[in-house]
Amino acid sequence: MLRKWNFEIQLDERSDQAxxxxxxxxxxxxxxxxxxxxxxxxxxSRNFSQQLKVNRNTVVQALQVLTIEGWLISxxxxxxxxxxxxxxDQQENPSSAVRDAELKSTVGRHLHLHIDDGHPNSKIxxxxxxxxxxxxxxxxxxxWQMMGYGHxxxxxxxxxxxxxxxxxxxxxxxxxxxxxxxxxSQMAMYLTAQCLFEEGDHMMIENPGYKPxxxxxxxxxxxxxxxxxxxxGLIVDEVLAHLESGKTIKAIYVTPHxxxxxxxxxxxxxxxxxxxxxxxxxxxxxxxxxxxxxxFGYRPVLPLSSFAELxxxxxxxxxxKVVAPxxxxxxxxxxxxxxxxxxxxxxxxxxxxxxSIMEQAxxxxxxxxxxxxxxxxxxxxxxxKRDLTARLLKKHIQDKATYTTPxxxxxxxxxxxxxxxxxxxxxxxxxxxxxxxxxxxxxxxxTVHGIRLGYGSLSPEQLEESITALATVL
Numbered sequence: 001m002l003r004k005w006n007f008e009i010q011l012d013e014r015s016d017q018a019x020x021x022x023x024x025x026x027x028x029x030x031x032x033x034x035x036x037x038x039x040x041x042x043x044x045s046r047n048f049s050q051q052l053k054v055n056r057n058t059v060v061q062a063l064q065v066l067t068i069e070g071w072l073i074s075x076x077x078x079x080x081x082x083x084x085x086x087x088x089d090q091q092e093n094p095s096s097a098v099r100d101a102e103l104k105s106t107v108g109r110h111l112h113l114h115i116d117d118g119h120p121n122s123k124i125x126x127x128x129x130x131x132x133x134x135x136x137x138x139x140x141x142x143x144w145q146m147m148g149y150g151h152x153x154x155x156x157x158x159x160x161x162x163x164x165x166x167x168x169x170x171x172x173x174x175x176x177x178x179x180x181x182x183x184x185s186q187m188a189m190y191l192t193a194q195c196l197f198e199e200g201d202h203m204m205i206e207n208p209g210y211k212p213x214x215x216x217x218x219x220x221x222x223x224x225x226x227x228x229x230x231x232x233g234l235i236v237d238e239v240l241a242h243l244e245s246g247k248t249i250k251a252i253y254v255t256p257h258x259x260x261x262x263x264x265x266x267x268x269x270x271x272x273x274x275x276x277x278x279x280x281x282x283x284x285x286x287x288x289x290x291x292x293x294x295x296f297g298y299r300p301v302l303p304l305s306s307f308a309e310l311x312x313x314x315x316x317x318x319x320x321k322v323v324a325p326x327x328x329x330x331x332x333x334x335x336x337x338x339x340x341x342x343x344x345x346x347x348x349x350x351x352x353x354x355x356s357i358m359e360q361a362x363x364x365x366x367x368x369x370x371x372x373x374x375x376x377x378x379x380x381x382x383x384x385k386r387d388l389t390a391r392l393l394k395k396h397i398q399d400k401a402t403y404t405t406p407x408x409x410x411x412x413x414x415x416x417x418x419x420x421x422x423x424x425x426x427x428x429x430x431x432x433x434x435x436x437x438x439x440x441x442x443x444x445x446x447t448v449h450g451i452r453l454g455y456g457s458l459s460p461e462q463l464e465e466s467i468t469a470l471a472t473v474l
Contacts, residue, residue: 009022009052010026011052011054017431018432018433020059020061020433021062021431023054023058023062024062024065024066027042027062027066027071027072028066031071031082036082037082038082038083038084041079041081042079042080044079045063057112061433063080067080070083111430111433111434112433113458113462113465114434114435115435115436115453115458115466116437116454116457117260117261117411117437117452118409118410118454118455118456119410119454120321120322120382120456121381121456121457122326122457124381125323125374126323126365126370126371126374129374130323130361130365133360133364133365133370134357134358134361136364137357137360137361152344152348152352153179153180153181153340153343153344154179154359155181155359157363158181158360158362159176159331160175161367162179162181162333163175163176163333165366166315170289170292170303170305170306172305172306174333177337178333178334178335178337178340179333179340180332180343180344180347181329181330181331181359182330182331182332183329183330183351184318184320184329185290185316185317185318185320185330186212186213186216186330187328187330188316188331188332189212189216189316191332191346192314192332192339193217193220193222194220194346195342195343196250196284196286196314197220197222198221199220200221200223201221201222201223201248201250202222202224202225202247202248202249202250203222203223203224203225203250203252203253203283204224204227204239204242204249204252205217205224205227205252205253206227206234206253206255206259207226207227207443207448208229208262208442208443208444208448209226209229209253209260209261209442210253210260210261210442211442213253213288214253214444217253222250225242225249226445227252229259229264230264231404232265232269233256233259233265234259234270236270236273236274236277239274243277243281249281250283250284251285252274252278252283252284253286254266254274254286254287254304255287255288255289255290256287256301256303256304257289257291258291258406258408258409261411261413261442261450261452262413262450263409263411263412264413265301265407266301266304271307274304275304275307275310278310279310279311282311282312283312284312284313284336285304285305285312285314287304287313287316288316289303289316290316290321291408291409291410292317293322293375293378293379294321294375294378294379294382294408294410295379295407295408296382296383296386296408297407305335310335311335312335313334314332314339315332315334316330316332317332318330319362322371322374322375322378323362323371323374327358327362328355329358329359329362382410386406386455388460389412389455389463389467390405390412392467392468393412393414396467396468396470396471397467397470397471397474400416400471400474401414401415401417401474402414402415402417403415410454410455410456410457411452411454411455411456412453412455413450413452414451414452414470415451419449420449420474422440422447423438425474426438428473429470429473432469434466434469436470437451439451453467453470
């Protein structure tokens with residue numbers, strides 16, 4: 001039977017320190033002072049939270065941190081007790097001990113809010129419709145035909161449908177023979193890198209940019225040449241400088257629709273300049289159109305790969321954001337049929353074929369209009385989230401940072417007006433239970449100054465909390 005426990009703890013909601021860490025430090029202080037002795041029982045988390053008038057999960061987090069640190073022990077079906085073995089060094093600063101523990105991966109699960117770089121909200125995905133389509137496929141009379149091996153480039157009908165979508169909606173000129181279906185855009189990036197480049201080749205990349213793509217290119221033995229980005233997207237003058245340096249440059253990787261991470265759209269003037277340079281110098285434009293579907297203006301900007309003048313391109317897209325991140329369906333198409341054939345041969349070595357049954361299920365959602373209706377509904381949903389985020393930024397951060405409200409996508413790019421230490425800001429936010437992606441995750445060389453704030457997967461309450469917290473530490 002646990003004794004009745006009344007332990008006074010003064011909590012300061014205005015403090016930079018998270019409430020659960022304030023509770024943890026107060027308990028450590030009680031152990032140091034001798035008020036709490038080895039073997040003493042702590043109240044249950046429910047009673048404790050009622051005493052302190054805080055959420056029960058806050059108390060659970062505090063107790064978990066102290067258990068990991070060794071101040072407390074948990075006994076199954078008995079409760080939580082002050083450790084009766086040797087306590088941690090009492091000369092150690094208790095706040096530092098808890099903070100260090102918080103920053104370790106073992107305590108990472110206590111972070112209750114993650115500001116990602118633009119993830120969709122899986123809760124609005126058409127999961128029910130997808131599951132129904134999946135089941136219906138197995139009820140078809142010819143279902144046994146789908147249980148064998150398929151084509152390494154993907155289901156033929158699915159490739160035809162993707163080609164039709166690209167031609168009709170994105171003004172491209174491709175067909176099923178120039179398309180490979182992949183398990184997400186990252187696989188498309190890897191296959192392109194392995195089949196396009198040779199050891200020692202050079203290619204240009206946007207800086208800041210998308211590091212997972214860089215990793216795929218570097219794995220193929222490519223030397224990366226960074227090109228700066230401004231409000232009009234890729235700085236083409238820097239592209240020309242690389243081309244005139246005497247290096248043989250094989251390709252450039254770009255995200256022109258909404259540059260990752262800055263969300264800037266490559267201007268028409270620069271698009272035409274880049275295409276002219278690609279044709280003149282014979283390099284390939286690798287275009288990653290990672291979030292084309294969610295556009296809130298009149299219409300999305302057409303891909304570089306839709307320009308008939310462009311001779312050499314690889315265009316990469318994904319359906320993971322449209323349906324759900326767990327659905328790994330991406331695709332690549334190229335003006336070079338021989339490249340697609342090389343991609344198919346490599347794909348067959350590492351992964352004989354894709355998920356042909358899931359491709360059939362998604363194909364059914366496309367044909368019956370489910371996917372089109374979902375995109376329309378999701379676009380309205382994300383537009384309202386975009387507008388809410390813009391209002392919150394205006395309210396809390398307008399005087400501390402600059403940003404542009406994007407015409408689509410799932411993220412804002414925020415640049416503080418004053419120089420800041422992002423490492424320190426990250427630690428301060430972690431003490432509030434919030435994780436951010438620091439700017440070094442986008443940088444080639446010196447760290448860029450901005451941060452990408454994804455709003456698609458966060459609830460209105462989470463957006464308010466994250467933006468308010470960010471404002472307090474900038």
